[in-house]
Amino acid sequence: MSDVEEAITQAHRNEWARVVASLAKRFGDLDIAEESAAEAFAAAVERWPADGVPPNPGAWLTTTANRKAIDRIRRENKRDDKQKEAQMSYDEPPEPLGVIDDERLRLIFTCCHPALAMETRVALTLRLVGGLTVPEIARAFLVQETAMGQRITRAKAKIKAARIPYRVPAAEDLPSRMSGVLAVLFLVFNEGYLATGPDTDPVRQDLTAEAIRLTRLIRALLPEDGEVAGLLALMLLTEARRTARVSQTGELVALDEQDRGAWDTAMIAEGHDLVRERLATRVPPGRYQILAAINAVHTSARDIRDTDWSQVVALYDQLARIDRSPIVALNRAIAVAELDGPDVALAIVDGLGDKLSAYHLFHATRADLLRRQGRSEESRAAYDAAIELAGNTAEVAYLTRRRAQLC
Incomplete structure (x- = not known):
């Protein structure tokens, strides 16, 4: 990827939501906001390779998107009042990042x-x-x-x-x-x-x-909301493991292989505090609070062998009573495999096939359970299905290596 292509990709990640929000606020129309933002990024793809990346890519995109929106309103010729208002702000500088x-x-x-x-x-x-x-x-x-x-x-x-x-x-x-x-x-x-x-x-x-930042903002609005606190705790306990999750060769690192010394202890401490805070209220927890508690169990263990799998399964049982998603059932089965063995877990997973056949982690889970049972050929077929459906390059690398390790 060239430097310009990298700059455009980074600008899309950092600026897309800001540009859309700014246009929606100014013109009051989500269609115009999204379409004009898309046109601005398309213009960047066309012009930046020739003209160079502007000193302030965000301001360039905002200004270009505003002009695209005004042109669109003119062409539609339906919104006279908004056109006059837009024309008045045509040459205004973009709003400061503080908003x-x-x-x-x-x-x-x-x-x-x-x-x-x-x-x-x-x-x-x-x-x-x-x-x-x-x-x-x-x-x-x-x-x-x-x-x-x-x-x-x-x-x-x-x-x-x-x-x-x-x-x-x-x-x-x-x-x-x-x-x-x-x-x-x-x-x-x-x-x-x-x-x-x-x-x-x-x-x-x-x-x-960005998700963590916005969740903190919501928590400031509703500090007593248990599910907001639970979601923030879940994000922090998950994000704390980020640096250990992908190897230097670009392969996903499974939880049982991660260097736990690389986890962010400050994030884990904050997440645990939030989980304990919610437990102290004795209010029945919601979905995000239970997921946060599950992650608290994982991040409390110094080694994968120290994980309290019985507590993890119990928490998934509690979650399944309020969320009957097949994804929850699949994740519960993974924990059951650690507690009761792959035979019990595989029976659960196979029962989810009609709902999750297009989900790569369903096949990846089956592949691992079949591997543990010594059923290599069936495991290989399941890995093939998982690899075909997976889009994440780190996951594909991990699944490919596990498949190659089969006898």
Whole structure:
């Protein structure tokens, strides 16, 4: 990748959400915001190789996107008032970076409006705020790319038709939108924790850091919300392991092979404090609090052999009662394998095949369990399926090595 290509890629990661939020605030239209931002990045791809990377790529993109938006409004010739307002600000400098927090928060809450179905809220926000591509979002939901694209298009049309305001809701309205907001932040973090596409870095710290920052912002709004605290704890305990998760050769490092001395002890301490804080309330925990507790068990063990697998399975049992997702069942089976052996776990995993056949980690889990049973040929076939479905280059490298180690 050339220096210019690297600069464009980095600008997309750092500036996409800011540019979209700025345009949405100025023009009040999410369609125009996203399309004009996309045109600005396309212009960068065309012009920066010839003209050089500008001193301030973010300001260049914002200015270009604003001009693209104004041109689009002129062509549509439908919004006279907005055109006059836009023309007045045509030559204004871009807004200072200090307003990014408010803009992103406003855009998150707009997209997570209760008038939209929950999955639609999450998908739309991942696209506009998280900057994730439609294929990345489709993989997060385990659906076809075309179906996800249609879902996002319909969501933007509904926001426009219902004239949903672009603003942070009043304090009393926050709880009705919080579940969608937390789901968005969780999925943005997950895409950074282990990117699903082959054309990005295997681990995207830009996304994990942004998800943590925004979750801290939400916690400041609702300090007593247990699920906000749980999600922050989950992110911190997961992010603490980041530097140990990919080897210097670009291969994913499984939990049992990680150098635990490389984990971030400050993040782990903060995450454990949040988990203990929630336990002390004796309020029944929600999904994110239970996931944080599971990660607290993992990060409390000095060695993989010290992991309290019975506690992990018990926590997954508790989680399964409130979240019947097949992903939860799959993760529980992995813990069951450590407690009761691969035979018991494989029976659970095989029962999930009709729901998770397109999910690479389903096949990767089966491959490992079959390997532990000494069923090498079946394990090899399962590894083949996992490798074919996996997009993350570090995961592919890890699965390929494990397959090669079979007898």
